[in-house]
Amino acid sequence: MTIRVKVIPRSAKTEIAGEMSDGTLKVKIAAPPEKGKANVALCAFLAGHYKVPRSAVTIVSGHTAALKLVRIT
Numbered sequence: 001m002t003i004r005v006k007v008i009p010r011s012a013k014t015e016i017a018g019e020m021s022d023g024t025l026k027v028k029i030a031a032p033p034e035k036g037k038a039n040v041a042l043c044a045f046l047a048g049h050y051k052v053p054r055s056a057v058t059i060v061s062g063h064t065a066a067l068k069l070v071r072i073t
Contacts, residue, residue, distance in 0.1 A: 005068045007042055009033040014045050
């Protein structure tokens, strides 16, 4: 499955913040967007949320952008 995610880094806590009108999932991440820390935290959070191993979650595009395309296998 492939999902679109809008990441909001440096939030108070890591959580799903809802869904945008186009179906994009909004996720708040506590980690800062420095050296990929927010991307790692996003993958770990989504792996736990969808109950899959961390290795099953990969960012397909948007590594340095707020909008990302994430594949969960």
